[in-house]
Amino acid sequence: MLQCLNAQVTDTIYVEPGWNLLSLPVIVSDGSKSSLFPSAVSDAFIYQGSYIAKDTLENGFGFWLKFDTADSFFITGESIHRDTINVTTGWNIIGSLTAPVIVGTISSEPPGIINSDFFSYLPEAGYQQTDTLHPGFGYWVKVIQDGSIILFSVYNNPPTQPSNPNPSDNSVDVDTNLTISWTCSDPDDYDIITYDIYFDINNPPSTIISSNQADTSLALSNLGLSTTYYWKIVAKDSRGDSTTGPVWSFMTRYNGGGIHCPGLPYVVYEGKTYNTVLIGDQCWLKENLDIGTMIDSLQNPTDNGTIEKYCYRNDPANCNTYGGLYQWNEAMQYTTIPGARGICPSGWHIPTLTEYQILNTTVGNDCNALKAIGQGTGVGAGTNTSGFSALQGGGRRPGGSFDCLGLDSGFWGSTEYDPGYAYFMFLGGTASDISLSSREKGNGFSFRCVKD
Numbered sequence: 001m002l003q004c005l006n007a008q009v010t011d012t013i014y015v016e017p018g019w020n021l022l023s024l025p026v027i028v029s030d031g032s033k034s035s036l037f038p039s040a041v042s043d044a045f046i047y048q049g050s051y052i053a054k055d056t057l058e059n060g061f062g063f064w065l066k067f068d069t070a071d072s073f074f075i076t077g078e079s080i081h082r083d084t085i086n087v088t089t090g091w092n093i094i095g096s097l098t099a100p101v102i103v104g105t106i107s108s109e110p111p112g113i114i115n116s117d118f119f120s121y122l123p124e125a126g127y128q129q130t131d132t133l134h135p136g137f138g139y140w141v142k143v144i145q146d147g148s149i150i151l152f153s154v155y156n157n158p159p160t161q162p163s164n165p166n167p168s169d170n171s172v173d174v175d176t177n178l179t180i181s182w183t184c185s186d187p188d189d190y191d192i193i194t195y196d197i198y199f200d201i202n203n204p205p206s207t208i209i210s211s212n213q214a215d216t217s218l219a220l221s222n223l224g225l226s227t228t229y230y231w232k233i234v235a236k237d238s239r240g241d242s243t244t245g246p247v248w249s250f251m252t253r254y255n256g257g258g259i260h261c262p263g264l265p266y267v268v269y270e271g272k273t274y275n276t277v278l279i280g281d282q283c284w285l286k287e288n289l290d291i292g293t294m295i296d297s298l299q300n301p302t303d304n305g306t307i308e309k310y311c312y313r314n315d316p317a318n319c320n321t322y323g324g325l326y327q328w329n330e331a332m333q334y335t336t337i338p339g340a341r342g343i344c345p346s347g348w349h350i351p352t353l354t355e356y357q358i359l360n361t362t363v364g365n366d367c368n369a370l371k372a373i374g375q376g377t378g379v380g381a382g383t384n385t386s387g388f389s390a391l392q393g394g395g396r397r398p399g400g401s402f403d404c405l406g407l408d409s410g411f412w413g414s415t416e417y418d419p420g421y422a423y424f425m426f427l428g429g430t431a432s433d434i435s436l437s438s439r440e441k442g443n444g445f446s447f448r449c450v451k452d
Contacts, residue, residue: 009098010076013136015067018123023062023095025135026077031056033065037073042066047093060085062093062138075136081153081188084109091116091142092149099153101133107150114149116142157187159235162195162245171250172265176225181217182245184235191237199231204247212236226286226389227252228266228273251275258286258387261451269345276451277387280362282355283451286389288323291343298400300442301330307343310396310444312405322393322405325444328412328422338415344449351450353415353423353436360425360434362386367427367434375409380430392429396444404429410445 011025015037028036033044033055043053045064057063060083079098087094108114117129119140133139133151141149164183167174186193197218200207210218223229228251236242251266251273260266261276261283268274275286292307294316301308309324311317331350332342338352351359363369363386371382372389382390394405406429413423417438424445426435439445 008076009079010074011098011135013073013075015065015071015073016123017067017069019064019066019121020123021062021093021121021138021140022065022136023138024057024059024075024077025096025098026075026079027059028075028077031058033057036075037065037067039067039069039071040065041068047091049088049090059083060095062095062140064138081156083151085149085151086147087113087141087143087149088146089143091140093138093140094149094151096133096135096137096139097151097153098135100135101151101153103131103133105152106133107152108143109148109150110145113143113145113147114141115144116140156191156237156239156241158241159184159186159191159193159237159243161243162233162235165231165248167250169246169248169250172260173253174250176223176252177221178223179217179219180231182233183216184233184243184245186235186237188237188239191239193238194236196234196236197231198234199229201227201229203230203249205230205232223252225252226275228275258384258389264451267345267348274345277389279359279386279388282359282362284359284388285348285449286387288391288393288446288448289326289343290319290323292324292326294319294324297396297402297444301327303329303334310402312394312396312402318393318405322391323446325393325396326412326447327444328441331412331447332414336416340414342414343447347452348449349452350412350414350447353413355450356413356423356425356436360436363388363434365433367432370427370434371409376427376429378430379432380428390427392427393446395446398440398442410439410443411448412445 045051046054046061085094103118119127120130120137121127162182162184166181194212194214196208197210198205199209228249230247230249232247233245234242258277261278264276266273266275270291277284277286292309294311295308297310297314308330309326311319332340339349342350368383369386370388370390372391373382373384375382375392390409392406392409395410396402408429409427411425415423417423421438422441423438
């Protein structure tokens with residue numbers, strides 16, 4: 001007899017006065033009749049060509065028990081959702097499972113040996129033909145030769161939640177060629193599990209990169225550098241149930257030099273993830289800020305409680321790539337205190353002129369060390385040895401025009417030069433040295449934040 005078992009459950013068997021045709025709906029630790037049915041007034045009888053009295057009850061067999069009064073019994077044990085029951089030529093009394101079994105799903109080995117309906121027995125009604133085998137009852141059935149009857153319940157446990165991701169959740173410095181893996185199982189040992197893998201740079205991910213695969217791993221290659229990826233697994237069993245796992249993430253290794261700030265590899269701010277980079281003793285955000293609502297380049301921001309930004313050529317896609325462009329007063333949130341938080345995340349601030357000077361000294365006034373690889377040309381070609389990863393995001397001029405995308409980049413500081421001007425760091429696309437000078441506050445430049 002082959003059985004598929006699951007977790008501990010408790011089932012209730014109700015009996016009526018007189019003879020009852022019963023079975024065990026779970027695997028019990030003590031199958032003695034006196035322990036399970038203490039109020040029974042008869043032996044338990046199974047049928048194997050003739051009636052046989054049994055003191056210990058077994059799964060797969062139906063049995064007769066007599067009671068003087070109606071009663072109920074709580075039976076606790078391991079649930080059974082599939083069973084292969086040996087039968088002999090002629091009539092047999094078989095048991096059922098922990099959940100209902102539809103007669104139309106019952107099969108046999110060899111096939112076609114069942115040549116009767118299934119019959120239950122109720123003390124007040126006698127024998128009844130049935131289309132469903134219910135837990136706790138025994139059933140008569142006739143076969144034309146020795147063999148087995150295979151029961152499969154309509155109940156199904158879904159797969160367990162996928163777990164144990166590799167790389168582990170929130171991993172950093174992950175190689176761009178890797179194999180992701182996870183673990184998952186199904187409480188129903190007979191179920192076949194397949195997986196859909198969702199993977200992209202969105203949280204939650206929406207792109208299925210593999211579907212209906214049987215393996216619990218998947219090789220990935222040529223991922224982007226310095227990129228945060230999100231992934232989740234949907235486990236599906238062969239009976240139509242599924243379980244969705246949590247969203248996991250990892251960040252690929254840096255493009256160029258630099259290392260993450262110790263204990264703080266990234267910051268999530270207003271729904272976006274910003275990597276960090278340690279340059280000397282300073283902890284910087286590795287990407288330009290992109291926060292706030294885009295306004296047209298011909299408009300000026302106001303102190304209205306809403307952070308307002310420009311996107312190069314009024315195209316939101318440029319903000320996604322290069323970050324927003326901000327007027328000085330808006331980015332400072334209308335204060336003039338050097339080192340103000342401004343539009344930075346909590347615990348960060350807009351760098352002062354002194355902090356830019358420290359950065360300049362740390363990289364040896366090497367403009368290229370701050371530029372991402374692929375930015376700048378000739379003697380101004382970026383090497384990104386610092387990991388700062390500056391992009392040539394251009395700027396917005398006080399009159400509302402844009403220029404220098406792909407050519408130059410400017411980063412506001414929080415130190416005023418005078419009431420109309422403030423200091424900024426300029427990285428020219430054809431220059432190898434860093435420029436720290438002042439510009440009119442009405443310009444729109446990029447912003448980086450430095451840790452408090």
